[in-house]
Amino acid sequence: MDSRRMAASPPFETTVGALLAACERDEPDRIILTAGDRQITIGEVARQARAIAADLVGRGIGPGDPVATMLGNGPNHAALFCGIAMAGALWIPLNPQARGPSLAHALGVARPVLAYAHQDAVEPLRTAMPDGSIEILVTDGWRFDTHAEPGEATLPVIRPDDVRTIMFTSGTSGPPKGVQVTERMLVASAAGTALASDCSDGDVFLMWEPLHHIGGAQVLVMALVHRARLVMVERFSASGLWPTVRAEGVTKLHYLGGILEILLKAPPRADDRDHPVEIAFGGGCRPEIWRAFEARFAIPIREVYGMTEASSFTTINRSGTVGSTGTAVPWFEVALCGDDGGAVAAGAQGEITVTTAYPGLFTPGYLNAPEATAGLLRDGRLHTGDLGRLDADGNLYFLGRLSDSLRRRGENISAWEVETALAAHPDIAESAVVGVAAEIGEHDILCFVTMREGSAFDPEGLAAWSRDTMPPHHVPRYWKAVASFERTPSQRIRKDRLDRDLATATDTAPARNRTP
Structure with missing residues (x-):
């Protein structure tokens, strides 16, 4: 068997240098980039x-x-x-x-x-x-x-x-x-x-x-193991993506964060389905974006879940169940834990944890951060710090970071759930939700929004819409409009950079509910 094909299965007993040497020996003239x-x-x-x-x-x-x-x-x-x-x-x-x-x-x-x-x-x-x-x-x-x-x-x-x-x-x-x-982790991530x-x-990947x-x-x-060609670009460009895809015959497209939303924002074109892309795979696709992207571009979405600490990929949605990140890859098992570390009931929320029968697929730890490492790896189990739930078929649903959750009126709330609900508002382009100290109880919700072009920021109207469409404890109390969100390289919103000063926010709580 080809040693590179063997590298595609656990226990991943090879290295980057060994893979490159094998490729040079067997096919030095193959175009890889x-x-x-x-x-x-x-x-x-x-x-x-x-x-x-x-x-x-x-x-x-x-x-x-x-x-x-x-x-x-x-x-x-x-x-x-x-x-x-x-x-x-x-x-x-x-x-x-x-x-x-x-x-x-x-x-x-x-x-x-x-x-x-x-x-x-x-x-x-x-x-x-x-x-x-x-x-x-x-x-x-x-x-x-x-x-x-x-x-x-x-x-x-x-x-x-x-x-x-x-x-x-x-x-x-x-x-x-x-x-x-x-x-080993790099080969597993590939x-x-x-x-x-x-x-x-022969597959062609756009490497942005x-x-x-x-x-x-x-x-x-991955391109070393699977004989793929990578079309390298300096950065993601919404305007340049489709011309490059068509010119280079790109067959596989990776997405993260808000990239699919960015592509959907462009005006529809007659040639939206004229491309060679067979699959778009990645993380962070909300259900409404999922359906809209597949309908417009005729590209199946394959949502995944994972983190660098666990060789990047933990679950993959191969069934097409909208909203799910799928089931565990063959070398991992996923379970949900409650606050006490025990298993949660079927269908309930819990922290996503990962175990493996193959040593060496979890990080040895965070560099020079023993306390953070101790919190990550406990009793042979990797604690992701992410919130999720499992359905009856074992499909995982990602519900956001535990650190990005809040508690309001005795109810635990995932910011992701609130943001997903707000994405259905016709005038909201994007939202980010954080918890702020409440006058009574645990947290109130502060929501930052970017509005679609031509739409005015109307916090009272947004709050009224939310009361009609969301559970009462999910409705934001405070609202702020922002022109754009600062993002990480993987296109996640930098919530730590958001201005949480309530003096510049609009309080939409009914007057009778406000502390005098």
Whole structure:
């Protein structure tokens, strides 16, 4: 059996470098990356990666030494990832737009000894590490030297359970945590990508996901195993997506956060169904968006659930049950736990927890954060911190973060549930709900909304609509209009950046319910 096909099943006994070497041996001329007008082969990527690895070894950088990249997407960034892996160094991919305290925090946790950075990121790096402890090599994600020579170097032996990268979480409600991701976990995440997308030889993926996110790294590894071609773009572009999809014959499309909503906002076109895409897979698709997207573009939605800490993919919806994230991948089991740690009743809400019969598929922990690690991994079970419920068929329904839930009038409320209900309002483009201290009891609900073009912000009208369509304890009391939401690289709303000052919000509670 092809060793790369074996890598698609647990226990995932291989590494990124071994996969790249096998591909170079068997099919060096296969095109793996399309970047602009360039077609880049496996052999070219492998040659450049070995040159990078040799250079790192020549600099005295070896196993476990942290090396950062602060670059956009592109074939050079992909080769750097592979080269850092081959040298056994610890890859620290950082958002090239990172600035200030969040960047200083990540650098303080990871303490890289070397950084490959775009010119625009050099000054923020130096400001965040004023002690000058990091050497910076200026490059970009796209520069790719097809004439790179590997040079002489003895590369280390790499093992599947070696920690290969530190992926920093989005940090929507606090400082980002550095998730330790092993070689085995990267290969498992690639297998999950292939399963979710029904990947087969010759498939073409639009690679818009940033390489500083697990979504970018896993699709690159998947292309090595499953002979897919990746069409790399520097960033997601709603206006450029469909022309690129048609020109390059893209067959599989990945989505996160609000990307499907963004595509639906464009005016309908006669050629909306004229494309080669067979499946759109990802996370964060609400039921009403699900139905609208499938109806308009004739692309089946395949919703998934997972987190970087558990090799990215935990459940995949292969049945088409709208609203569900599906059932567990073959190497995991999912259960819901109550506040006391015990199992919840069928159909009830609980914390999503994950177990596995295969060692090494959970993160070894958060880098230099033992307390957070202890809260994540308990008694062989990974506690996700997410709220969900299971139906009679074992389908998982994601209900939001436990930290993004609130308690009102004795009722537990998921912000996700309220936001999903508000998405049905014809004038609301998007909403974000948070809990604020109530005058009496636990929480009141503060809702931030962006209005559709041409629609006026009418908080009293929004509250009246909510009272007619939502459970009483789900109806927001306070409302604020915002022009747009600040987002993480995976397109999640940064709720920690929302202005919760109630002096600038509209209170729509009936006067009789207000404390004098």
